[in-house]
Each structure stands twice: as C-alpha cells, then as structure tokens.
Amino acid sequence: MRKRSRKRVSRPASEALVFSFLSAADAVEARLEAALDPTGLSLAKLAVLQFLAEAKEALPLSDLAARQHCVRSNITQLVDRLEKDGLVRRRAAADDRRSVLAELTPAGQQAHAKGMRALADAQRAIVKALKAGEATSLQNALSALTS
Amino acid sequence: MRKRSRKRVSRPASEALVFSFLSAADAVEARLEAALDPTGLSLAKLAVLQFLAEAKEALPLSDLAARQHCVRSNITQLVDRLEKDGLVRRRAAADDRRSVLAELTPAGQQAHAKGMRALADAQRAIVKALKAGEATSLQNALSALTS
C-alpha cells in the first residue's frame, strides 16, 4: 500500500496550512490505494490500464508516458511489471520499428474493470465526505494553488 | 526534483475533484522541493534535520521514524544519505546498546538553517496565492477530507 508519510516540517499557523494540505492529500491517496488493494492494482498500474482501455487500441510506450506525465523510463518499468502480472502485452509497431506498443490482455481488461469500479466507489465516498458547499470552495482554492 | 506525476485516472465531474486535489498537492510539493533544490536538500532530508535541530540533542533512529511517521528502515537509509552528505553523524547511545543516535554536524546545522529559510519563503508564497477567504474554506474542506 506504500503510504507516503507526510513530514510536516514547520509548526507556525499559516504556513502549516501547506503541510496540512499535503498531509490530507496523502491521506486521500492512501485511501484510494487501499481501495485498490483487493484488486492487486496500484494507482500507477490502473492508470496505464485505463489509458489503454479508453484508447481501445495498443499504444506506444512514449504515448503512455505523455498521458501519465512521466518520463519514458518509468513506463518501461511499469509495463515490465504489468507484463509480469499478465495484464499487458508488448507488441511491435507495424509502421515504426523504434516503437513498442502496449496492449491489454483479457486479464488486463478484467483487472481494469474491477479496478475502476473499486476506484469509483472510493472516490464517491471521499467526495461525499465534503458537504456540497465545501466542495466548490475547495475547487476555487485548488485552482488558486495550481496557478 | 522528483516530480510525483499525478494520474487523473477518471474523467467525470464530481469524482474528478479527488484527482484535482491530488494533482494540486503534487504541484505544491514540487514547488517546495524546487525551492529546496539550491540547498541540495529534499523535504525528507530537511524534515530529519528539523527534528534534530528542534530536539537540540541527538535522537535515536526509531525516534526519528516515529516523528516522521515512517518505518525504521526508511530512516536507516535517509540517515545513510545524510551521513554521506556530512550533515548528520551516527553515535552510540550510552544507556542502550541497541540504540543508535543521530546528531547534526556543524554543516548539518547550517544546511538546516538555509533549508528552513528557503522552505518558509516558498510556503509564504504559496499561502499568499490563496486569498484570505479561500484559505479558511480550504481548511474546512481539509478537515472534512482527513476525518
């Protein structure tokens, strides 16, 4: 489950908000990860399956890296593990001999479905924990933070 | 800088809030980590230095693990790296021969001071990005999420 424990370096009041924020995010992430636990998937793995499923076709690894917003070497390793799990297969691309395509196996499709169901449940539970009003104010705060 | 790229598995409106939240947290964390970059420290390392500095004495590694909310093996490795950086020293405990104490070196004290300054600046900048009203509503949302 790989908890990603938060450090809360500083104490003071206003600045502490930043670490509360990060700490809350870790808690949420841990909750999602825990929800996926029975499926044997992680968020990282499920994301790859989801990209493959929504594309409805095999995708080049660099494509996956772009969608995942991560470096290519990370995808190489993720796909290594997914392949070992039997959820994904590597295939050569017809047009470009540099390219390697990843495609879902039947087991991968099933894992994807199961994982997305578990994830959706967990997401709903978390969102429900925020009363309607707070959800929108959170959304404002969020956009202020990311800008 | 170790960006912790967010996956945004799902698209739908309300549930997507959860991933926006995680994504915003990653952005904030990346910003803090970037602010620490010139000091050569990471959040994880700075947190250890901070615990040692605020304790004003050498601390057993298991103590650090407790404060960091992480497993002991993680601290072993973190202190390994900090020791290699020359910021921390391992020392035997007088009373308990199982215990290993970590203490700040002079370089460690300086790095701590510099790191905390950089961190505080970055925190202030981030908090300022949230107008006063949104800060409190965020705080409410936060407590709703963690409960």
Place this chain on the structure above:
DNA sequence: GATTGATTGTTCATTGGTGAACTATCGGAC
C-alpha cells in the same frame, strides 16, 4: 540467574518515481 518476549537497527526485495547515457531507427536537407 536463565528464559522469554519486546525493541532497535540493518539488510533485502519491491514499488514508483527521476534523469543521464546509450542504441536503434526515422526523416529531412543537402
């Protein structure tokens, strides 16, 4: 005083990330 159980730190394997270096291939420009 010996045994038994908890605690301390380390090591190892695994997950998930980064970035640099390398090979192979692809496409143009010339």
Place this chain on the structure above:
DNA sequence: GTCCGATAGTTCACCAATGAACAATCAATC
C-alpha cells in the same frame, strides 16, 4: 543517396518509501 538531428525504448544509478526477516540487546518474570 548520405549524413545528421530528433525520437523511441532500454538500462543504469539514484531517491524515497514499504514490509519482511534477522541479529543484538534489553527487560521481566520465574
């Protein structure tokens, strides 16, 4: 047609974290 720069994937070393297994030590309890 050849050369040269961009692109694709892998490998490697590193950072950060987890959890299991292990040796050493401590603390009771008998």
